[in-house]
Amino acid sequence: MLIFAYLLPWITGTIWLVWLESFSAQRQQVNLPRALGYGFFLGYFLCSASIWFLYTVFGQLSAAMVTAVLLLLSALGFFLSWRKYHHGQLAIHVKAPDIKGWDKWLALFLLTLIIVHLAATAYDTYSRPLLPWDAWGTWTYRAKIWFLNQDLSPFVSAENWLNTANPGIYTIPAHNYPAIVSLIQLWPVMLHGQWNDALAIFPGLLAGIALVLALYGQGKSLDWPALLLIAGVYLLISIPLLDAHLALPGYADLWLGGFAGLGFVALLQWSQSRDKIQLLTGLLFLGLGVLIKREGSLWLIVGLLFVIMQVLSWKLLLAMAASAVVAILSGYSLVDLPWLGQIGYADGIFYLPRLGTIILQPRDVSLAVITNLFSSSSWNLLYFFLSASLLLVLMHGKGNARYPVMSFVFLLSAVIATVFFLSAEGEWAKNSTAFNRLLLQLLPALIFVLQLNWQALFPQPANPQTDEKR
Template sequence: MMSAGLISVVAALTLPCVAAVLWLRLLFPQPAPGRWPLLIGYGYVLGLLGTTLQLRLQAALGSSMDPVLGLTFWPPILTAGILTMAALGLYRLGWTVTTMRSCHAHASRRPMPLQRLLVALLLLLVCIRLLNLSLEVWWLPLYPWDAWTTWAVRAQIWAHAQDLVPFVGPDTWLDDPTGETHSIRAWRYPPTVSLIAAWPTLAFGSWNETAVNLPWIGCALALALGFYGQTRLWGATALTSLVFTWLLLSLPMLNTHIALAGYADLWLATALGLSFFALMHWVRDGDWRQALLALLLALACALIKREGMIWMLLFLPTVLAARLSRNWLLLVLTAVGTGGLLVWIAGGIDVEVPMLGNVIIGPDRLELSWVGVFSLQLGGSWEPVIEHLFIRNNWHLLPFLIPVSWLVAAVLIVRGLGDQVLRAGLMWTTLSLLAIYVLFFWTDASQWADSGASINRILLHFAPALLFWILTVWSALISDRPTCS
């Protein structure tokens, strides 16, 4: 990269994130273990997502011939600068959110020399891992198949045109006499990830594949920092948090999606994971700031990929599991099961859901207007699932830890030792695994599992959240029950 272009790219990737971090600092002013990693991790993702929303607004209001609107570099940078100065001004004036006192004490004992040594070694391993991945992202050209066919194609066209040139279906494209539309197979996917790829290119001034790839290493770093920060706020020691962070960053499939920058699945895994971390904190402490983070990142899932809308909806029963007593929860589950049985007996249901469109649920068909149409029929095979999870070296220990942790959480709840955190976590994990099962065994997406094309990418969406959930389960098992005084 040329020096001037590199400076612009650095500004594009840092200034919106600095603005988001400073505003988050107003929400979390009290020093606490893991606060700054949390602020930086969440700030990076929210800053870039906010930039894509402004780019969409600019494109809706202007055109490529407009020096201010359209897809241009300077308006988002000016917005980020204004927000940064405003946050700094409010902080100097002492405007911060009144902090909440958690009933759950943080690990505060001074670490032993051996623990400090292990922390240093783990931190070194994490840094080396991130450095290696950063070099891969810096050196490799745009390589992933999905980038060639979907995400980078739109990014390159939009960056050159400085406008959100429409992408339509093949039939509409063939019938368009103007030649102003484009078509790709995944033309219905949201534009967010393509705009993330286009944003540093707009800063650089021309198409540059290194600049396009850089947001992905930032996303990986944000995921690691957000994960570490939330585990520390959960009460884990620095050593425990680093162990779990290393477990996360050592997942081969996660590493693949970082090094082969260009897939959207890393962004969806990060948004879903960060949302789940914050949701669990809200369930435990009732902290509205964590609830706000959970809501923002859950909504972001729907902006990243179409399946993100379904993953986002998994949080609704999770909240019910956290807020309802066990008896009421059983009553609600019974009512839902009875309703599902009645729908099946009646031959299905066809309803129009506000903001979501048409929803058709039948014994042999599932149609969601924002996702697609799926034929429901038991099929698929366990062989590719077992191969990718347990035989191939894709996920290390994660597939073994999930069922063990699930059993531990279930036993604690049945014995009356589980609180709302265990109920909510078990509900979300069970629904997530059930959603994956239905997708790969009851729909025509089973061919994705048989070919290995998408099974690991779908599992990646849930991996960070599942690892955090495992931490919460084992923390509940070994820690004393805290009380508020």
């Protein structure tokens, strides 16, 4: 039953990803790793949304009804995919990567290390008690309350909780955090019938496997050499901070890495292939990230700016930037967006939808940022590799990856500068926690940028195995 609980949302999401990618003009065969990777996160979002919707309509938590909805969605998605692929021509071919010589032994070695990493984190997930603070105090705590009460009990501020006599209302400091991650953790124990911390947070480990598959599949769609794909996957799974979130799951940053991180990977892939379905996938995942954690709104704005930078000319971009400066100086840079709230800058305050405000308070945290990126053991040598590759790409890079990569890095740098150098949030850079967790949310995209840089510096012939591409 537990295997069924973990796999059903994954299967549902994968089927719908296959259907979505069937509209791609560049489609040849189903890109199974990419569909499985992105499908996992889409499926678990659909599962949690089904729990919330059915509770809203019927007023009860029912594993049977959620199962029925997911099975119905799976059947509908399969039928639509079957028709889209011309009644039975939906073909999935799985073959081992074509690697020869010493590259083959290096690839096998890296695959072994990847399996060891995942096996070790799986053991930790099941053998260690629930530990991460935000999991214990927010995400998993809500899921446990909901399971024990068999309802979606509301959480309010401490002030409102003190002013109510209703025993069915609860409070936590992060009472206004989105509910999706807690609903994801609620799902397996709903089917199991008994509360168990390890079972509730185990989807977090599966999320790590999905990140691996998605990153591999996106590189495969660009016909990158198999060794480069495997090396990128190993680099991703060997990042100590990611390993910590896999071995001690329960935080929402890992899930936002699946939505925002993979959303940016899809946008970067689109910048190379111009596959409109990848553009749609990237924006869809960034949009869903808004419902995972508050920072998702920030990444959606950055994603939209990235797309704008790829489709508009330099002259128009400069005109827009000049207009923004004039608007700020004249005091007309604050816009009220329907359903989202205010966005812009006024009177020393940045307004961001769903994120609230960031008060302009410049501070120098450059030493803390450098320490976190280059001296901290959380990232191994990732930022050394990234910095060197970016410098080399600027000097000697080939192909069409330079501008998208630099656009992404520029926007990410602007976010870091605004949040940590220009506001009181800079204090979080000094204690490392919030700063590193913010970058963890984009880790798949950072690895993909490194791979793009490698291809720009050392162009290699297309992978001869093309039956699974795109």
